[in-house]
Every structure is written in structure tokens, then in C-alpha cells.
Amino acid sequence: MIKQITHNQAFLSRKATRATEADMQAVTDLVDTLKANTNRAVGLAANMIGVNKRIIAIQLGVLSIPMINPEITKKSDPYEATEACLSLEGQRKTTRYKNIEVTYQDQNFKSHTQTFKDFTAQIIQHEVDHTNGVLI
Numbered sequence: 001m002i003k004q005i006t007h008n009q010a011f012l013s014r015k016a017t018r019a020t021e022a023d024m025q026a027v028t029d030l031v032d033t034l035k036a037n038t039n040r041a042v043g044l045a046a047n048m049i050g051v052n053k054r055i056i057a058i059q060l061g062v063l064s065i066p067m068i069n070p071e072i073t074k075k076s077d078p079y080e081a082t083e084a085c086l087s088l089e090g091q092r093k094t095t096r097y098k099n100i101e102v103t104y105q106d107q108n109f110k111s112h113t114q115t116f117k118d119f120t121a122q123i124i125q126h127e128v129d130h131t132n133g134v135l136i
């Protein structure tokens with residue numbers, strides 16, 4: 001189901017808890033909401049739709065991919081990025097890493113360890129920050 005994107009910064013500033021198989025509806029809702037917003041979003045975190053769980057979704061080409069309990073396990077090559085967010089006004093500067101390794105579970109709760117680079121890595125870092133209560 002497509003959900004409203006929150007601007008509630010107090011809620012967005014809370015660290016999210018681990019997701020389980022009981023949270024599949026939230027995974028589906030997050031993917032549906034990203035698909036409905038691909039004209040203005042490249043990624044979403046579950047707390048942006050009011051669910052305080054460690055779930056993100058990222059846009060890779062035409063695919064909206066969920067990642068459950070994502071953790072960045074390696075990062076290298078820092079640079080300064082300027083980013084915006086659907087839940088915030090304006091833009092902010094932050095440090096991102098060009099290369100990252102991420103562990104996560106897919107929608108079947110199968111575990112993966114995968115490397116990402118460049119803009120895809122940037123989106124994942126932005127969304128993982130949200131799961132840790134970091135706005136940008």
C-alpha cells in the first residue's frame with residue numbers, strides 16, 4: 001500500500017529496531033511507496049513511512065529493491081556530497097564513501113553481502129543513516 005511520507009523529525013531521529021518476517025507488510029508498503037515516488041525519490045527508509053524498523057528500499061534503474069536489516073560493513077574513499085531528502089527541507093552536506101560493502105536480507109529473508117559504488121552506494125548510505133536516526 002502506498003503510504004504518506006512523514007516530516008516528523010522527532011520520529012525520524014529515532015534508531016530503528018531490527019525487522020523480522022512479521023514486518024513483511026512494511027517491506028511491501030515501502031516498495032510500493034518508492035514506486036509511487038520515483039519521479040522525486042531514489043530511496044526510502046521505513047521510518048519515512050512511519051515504521052520504526054530497519055528496512056530500506058532503493059531505486060536501481062526500473063527496479064525498487066528492498067533491503068532488510070542493512071548494515072554497512074566496509075567503506076572506503078570518502079568525499080563530500082550535497083543531498084536532499086523527501087522528509088526534510090533544503091539540502092545538506094555530508095561525507096559519503098565511494099565504495100561500500102553491505103550485509104542485508106532480501107524479501108525472502110535470505111542474507112547477502114554485496115559491494116556497491118558511486119551513486120548507488122550513496123543512496124544506501126543515506127537510507128542506512130535513516131535507520132540509525134540520522135537525517136542527513
Ligand SMILES: CSCC[C@H](NC=O)C(=O)O
Binds near residue numbers: 045048122
Ligand atoms: C542521494 S541519496 C538521496 C536519498 C533521498 N531519499 C530519502 O531518504 C532521495 O532523494 O530519494
